[in-house]
Amino acid sequence: MTAAPATRTLTMVQAVQDALAQALEHDDSVMLFGEDVGMGGVFRASDGLRERFGAERVFDTPLSEAGIVGMGIGLALAGMRPVAEIQFAGFLYPALEQMGVQLGRYRHRTQGRFSVPMVIRAPYGGGIHSPELHSESPEGLVAALPGIKVVVPSTPADARGLLLSAIADPDPVMFFESIKLYRSARGEVPTGYAPLPLGQARVVRSGHDCTVLCYGGMVEVCLRAAQAAQGAGIEVEVIDLRTLVPLDLDTIGASVQRTGRVVIVHEAARRMGFGAELSAQIAERWLPSLQAPVLRVAGWDAPYPPFTSAEAAYRPDARRVALAIRRVLEF
């Protein structure tokens, strides 16, 4: 008799699918739904789950994001663990009213009588030449709403472990999955029910010259920039935030106080992006440690361009990150 292997190699979307299966197995109040979720989802994140767990628990919805989130809130109020899929993060806008005025407020409004332990998953970000509104990064919008946690994994192992925690969490969690990483990221993931705690950033690479803060699809981009910088003798510390709400200020603070130089990288437009919050937090807390202005490398303050026309110019790449690193070091 041989022991089951402790890990196996999966892509990001396979890791998500594995987490969903684990959660359905682990807790019979978990329900999966969304547009085309029953047949496996447009990215195959729920592939085979309806066949395995039944149409009562894995099912399609009418085409309405407000309805998917609104109905999910009701399921949660009645004791279920709803896991909703929004087909693309750019389609979240019709659901924002339910998220802003209901999802994140039920616990507070009723002083703990009702809570909404619901997860909303959505593929986000660009890099695959999609049509308009298929490459959005609205994580900052959601992070601005009280009462909702926000998670953005960057590896298959993190996607799996953090999604299990999100589904088990007593509060609403918005879970953004990088479209670019769905099939391009592969990695070792554990087997069995193995959640990873929310609210803990990960130091992906240590360095003493400069701190780069990033998450989701930008982590691999920042790592490439850090490798390039290493060639020039610069040691960059890359921190994957993993969860934006709650934010791991301890890990960020330790790094910023050591390096004194910070670059923040995200795909969302720069103005009012999550980088603005990070930059403000850093200035409020650790200004005396800073040796250069905090720089942001982000999408431009214009809509994300469709298809291939200008995507490479919009989405931050390693060269732009490397330039920002050089600017903070030469300040």
Add this chain to the structure above:
Amino acid sequence: MTLSTADPRLDGTFCILEADGTPRQPTLLPEDAAALRMYRAMRRTRVFDERALVLQRQGRLGVYPLFGGMEATQVGAVLALNPPHDWLAPTYRGSGTALAYGLPMHKLILTWRGHPDGFRMNPDQHLLPFYTPIANQLPHAAGIALAEQRLAAREGRDPNVVLAFVGDGGTSEGDFHVGLNFAGAYRVPAVFVIENNGWAISTPTQLQSAANTLASRGEGYGIPAVRVDGNDLLAVHHVVQEAVARARRGGGPTLIEAITYRILPHTSSDDPARYHRSEDAVQADHWRRHRDPGQRLRAYLGGHGLWTDDLEQQLVAEVEAELRDALAQADAAPGIEPWELLEHVFETPTPDLLEQQSELRALHEEGGRP
């Protein structure tokens, strides 16, 4: 100028008692004890509503949304439920629904004082909180009903039913359509009641839609719909009871349009004289004087020797005593410290919330002085 008692808004509506209390459908009359019980429940809510306005004027309640004149719809519908198992999703104008469901009166007072305890509903009751964004709870009602449907199937029992209210103005919101469409698509055990009181603050119902009736929207979602005289408690109770029974046996949702009238201002802060045309004022006065839901049922009960002026005075005195006790209980509720507003954002507060709470607390403990 006089209006006919046959208001065109009421054309084709279901009713059991005429406006003067004469039975139109004698075979549908409830037993005497049930009629008396329902009358008492309805009068209790109206006395509360009248006293609430006085309390607001005395500065003992915040802005209060009045429902007086609509109590037959609110109470008649809710009395068809089986609390605390069945669910109620009230509107902000639903104080009468919540009282009829079983929300303690002192909690209702705390609610309209903005005291957080008012919204901490009893954990043993399936009563959703009042809420301001219009129609938002209809998709929730569909979701709750879907959960009840699945739980009931798993456990081999009848499902609990969800009763959700919305106003005539609320039928223009996206969430009205979303909620009904999901409820119809999944054939869930839910009942939706439109309280058509003629007004969305200052906007009359005929400006909400070109549809002839609001009930006609049901057809578009595959949901049977019925129009009922909303000031006839027996009629409202009858149609909601039928809808609840159908939902419970797996027959899916029902849409009910109850025709009533907002004879009072939108809230304690509103003055309809600013937007009522002269014919609106006449219509409101007509509903106030000739279509009052309490007078209608009382006329029927009195005509059958079931109710007297003495019993009426006794009932009002009972409710006023209940209200005095409720006020005393509400007045005794502990005050709220400002930093408590940072509680209940998440089950376990995140580090930044704890930090902000300390910051706020320090500001107040220093007396707010720099």
